[in-house]
Amino acid sequence: MVTIRDVSKLSGCSVATVSRVINKSGYVSADAKQAIQKAIKELNYKPNTIARSLSGKKTYTVGLIIPDIMNPFFPEIARAIEDVASEIGYTVLLCNTDDNLQKEKNYIDVLQTKQVDGIIIASYTIDEQQILNLYQDRFPVVVLDRIFHSSNIPAIVSKNREGSYIAVKHLIDQGCKKIAHIAGPFEVYASRERFVGFEEACKKNTCYLPSLISYQNGFHVSHGFDGMNELLDKDSEIDGVFAGNDLMALGALKALNKRGISVPKDIKLVGFDNTSLSAMTIPSITTIKQPIYEIGKRAMNTLLSIIDGKKVEKYVTELDVELIKRESS
Amino acid sequence: MVTIRDVSKLSGCSVATVSRVINKSGYVSADAKQAIQKAIKELNYKPNTIARSLSGKKTYTVGLIIPDIMNPFFPEIARAIEDVASEIGYTVLLCNTDDNLQKEKNYIDVLQTKQVDGIIIASYTIDEQQILNLYQDRFPVVVLDRIFHSSNIPAIVSKNREGSYIAVKHLIDQGCKKIAHIAGPFEVYASRERFVGFEEACKKNTCYLPSLISYQNGFHVSHGFDGMNELLDKDSEIDGVFAGNDLMALGALKALNKRGISVPKDIKLVGFDNTSLSAMTIPSITTIKQPIYEIGKRAMNTLLSIIDGKKVEKYVTELDVELIKRESS
DNA sequence: CAAACATGTGTAACCGGTTACATACATGTT
């Protein structure tokens, strides 16, 4: 391995001067600079990041803690974060935790001993105290898709309540009289918010009936499928369905399909998230678009501000959502 | 930050002894061990991984270079790799390159200066010489979903040709007389192999016609859509379609749907990959299952063997594929 | 003309671990 001392020797300058050239810091004469650059090229010298990190205290690496990269929400988040990161020479450590407390705890430890410069956390289950500990140790953290109201932990979320409202309003505009909701698990912040938004919209538009809600303990296709069947068994007059996310909307679509109920003729359907999936189904699913990429991007930018010691002025960033009208409504 | 010298002071032992306790190496008396463990606990000491890496030459980190985590093939790969990695205390750096040579080159540099212990590369475009350079520098590398026949670079692939054969055979068994193929870009190893497999199967079963192939320069939904339309315009008697992957199969399904052609009644359809998508469509898509998770797992295990200096006996691992019969055929 | 300041460079300590080597003592062997 070529080291800075090799460059120092070949160029006839001291390691300090070489370091100054590499980092464009301090005073260096034109002659020295040239000799050193020549030596660097000749030896194909690349500074060792590990050594740099050890003395410089910065690793230019951030940790991304998510439940599962296979959940279609997260690849886009990861991509956004990595895009911002790579542009300025940062790298991203990928950590899947399956919403398992032990794994989360473990990864937070690992990331700290690896001296990452900051962590972005998207987790539904994580112990608030965990994050608070980091935060109080002045360890840069940003939270995604979740808000801790009791503290000032920077968070990026989208306007879930408003999204639900828009969804219900759209269904009403399309002529629906009896709108049902398939709600995701209440441990998840976004599910709660979407549920509350649905309730608010219904109350305001007098179509609220508690029986028209199916509470699910997960948010995958099967939960949408089960939820839809449950709702149809309870009430045959439903003509509009708002699913808590696209996966559940797809499940609902499958259930309706199986029963020979036509979408959008008999029942209109709206999902949430605008994952690529929702455009791919037949019929394609109307959905509320969360700016997923933007969430990731903002999260990373916020984290970088914190790492750079800038004062964060806005602890909670709420991003706008948008109706994407497709064939299902 | 608590350092090993703090532990040394508090326990009354030297740093060498503390290090021995941490690493369970060399001789340490029971007394010393106890005192040191007590001190570690009291100070909540965690060894600094950076310092460790600098002197120990190992970072317990691997790089994963992929085109795009948003392509549904890769989250599962990433997940598999991360699962194996985390189990033995390794972490994974995520690198998206968009099949862009410059980004690939850059990331390989970055990963080397970050002293990762090895790299897993899934790239269609990457310069063979790049990888060869790494390989010849004895830098641990494993390649996914691609084979370099001219060298001994360890690779994990699935049996693409055989998969095509199985797909065509299945369509014939279902009564198809005229089977078309929507082929992905030929720069991609898997596309070529699937195309060749299709050709072989057709020749053996006398249904091969060059006109029944649509060559696409990408493998997304839109390419399947376009390919299907192209084929239907050319020949209206097609009764079976084998798409080069699930995304294109979905595109084909959309095109058929738009034309009012019923699947599977009028035309039977088979995809490739068994991404979660293929089970979600309506009708669900029959596909050839690649053991994606297994590919990732094997890749990581192979990489670990190389890192540990074990002799790799099998340079190319080919994994079995399997027909997943669904509604589209 | 001396003081103040800008420019340029090198030495050596430091970051926080690992480990080669020196040393010391107890026990077993011949």
Place this chain on the structure above:
DNA sequence: AACATGTATGTAACCGGTTACACATGTTTG
């Protein structure tokens, strides 16, 4: 008694960078 071996521990060099500090020289400035 002399020597080899196993156990236990500490000192200091080392990994490959950064940087505080010392020092030298040239240029302003009052």
